Amino acid sequence: MPNDPALYEELADEWWRPRGKFAMLHWLAAARAEMIPPAPRPGAVLVDLGCGAGLLAPRLEGKGYRHIGVDRSPSAVALAAEQGVAAVRGDVLAVPLADGCADVVAAGEILEHVPDLPLAVSEACRLLRPGGLVVIDTLADTLLCRLIAIGVAERLRGLAPRGVHDPDLLVDRDELVAECAGHGVELELRGIRPSIVDFAAWLAGRRPAVRMLGAPTTAVLFQAWGRKLP
Numbered sequence: 270m271p272n273d274p275a276l277y278e279e280l281a282d283e284w285w286r287p288r289g290k291f292a293m294l295h296w297l298a299a300a301r302a303e304m305i306p307p308a309p310r311p312g313a314v315l316v317d318l319g320c321g322a323g324l325l326a327p328r329l330e331g332k333g334y335r336h337i338g339v340d341r342s343p344s345a346v347a348l349a350a351e352q353g354v355a356a357v358r359g360d361v362l363a364v365p366l367a368d369g370c371a372d373v374v375a376a377g378e379i380l381e382h383v384p385d386l387p388l389a390v391s392e393a394c395r396l397l398r399p400g401g402l403v404v405i406d407t408l409a410d411t412l413l414c415r416l417i418a419i420g421v422a423e424r425l426r427g428l429a430p431r432g433v434h435d436p437d438l439l440v441d442r443d444e445l446v447a448e449c450a451g452h453g454v455e456l457e458l459r460g461i462r463p464s465i466v467d468f469a470a471w472l473a474g475r476r477p478a479v480r481m482l483g484a485p486t487t488a489v490l491f492q493a494w495g496r497k498l499p
């Protein structure tokens with residue numbers, strides 16, 4: 270069964286292996302962190318939806334946020350807590366946190382795993398305080414994405430575990446933009462991809478990580494960001 274929650278329990282030991290099955294999530298966390306500015310005020314809160322094992326945490330060091338994570342996987346929540354994340358077990362479709370609690374909401378590689386995109390967006394925007402920033406990376410609902418991100422990437426070491434993605438849950442970009450706009454968040458989008466040169470060097474054991482670069486299209490992997498209207 271694709272997108273089976275049990276997969277994250279079976280692969281719990283892979284999260285923090287830099288050359289393991291979740292390696293690309295480390296590269297994506299680095300790219301996501303670059304979009305997050307230093308905390309705008311003392312006590313600022315960043316809510317990390319589908320936080321997994323807290324891969325974003327080391328990348329936020331020194332930025333000044335209180336990092337709260339929400340994930341439904343018990344093993345991931347435990348691992349995130351070890352990284353200093355205030356990790357809560359919960360569903361991103363019914364987040365157990367107050368309206369307007371977040372200066373930043375990060376939704377990294379989560380929207381392509383949920384069966385109700387409008388509800389996930391509504392929850393993310395509900396958590397944001399006015400002027401707060403949402404930062405997203407996810408997979409587009411296109412044939413190209415099915416071919417590359419599922420057909421190819423799930424067969425290549427380090428890019429994605431087999432069966433982690435359900436093609437029916439890939440994210441319609443127009444719907445994402447419209448849903449966010451409906452909650453007062455105007456999104457900008459840009460395509461990203463791993464550096465091919467870095468990836469070859471990583472496979473050969475000559476690089477510890479792979480840089481994510483801009484891509485000419487948002488039709489596969491893309492980042493999105495926007496601020497909630499005051």
Ligand SMILES: C[S@@+](CC[C@H](N)C(=O)[O-])C[C@H]1O[C@@H](n2cnc3c(N)ncnc32)[C@H](O)[C@@H]1O
Nearest residue numbers: 294319320321324340341342360361377378382
């Ligand atoms: C691909 S991982 C991404 C983890 C993390 N954001 C990262 O980039 O390292 C997806 C995560 O979302 C979690 N997840 C999937 N559906 C969820 C839901 N409905 N509510 C909460 N967490 C969910 C999974 O348990 C998993 O940890």
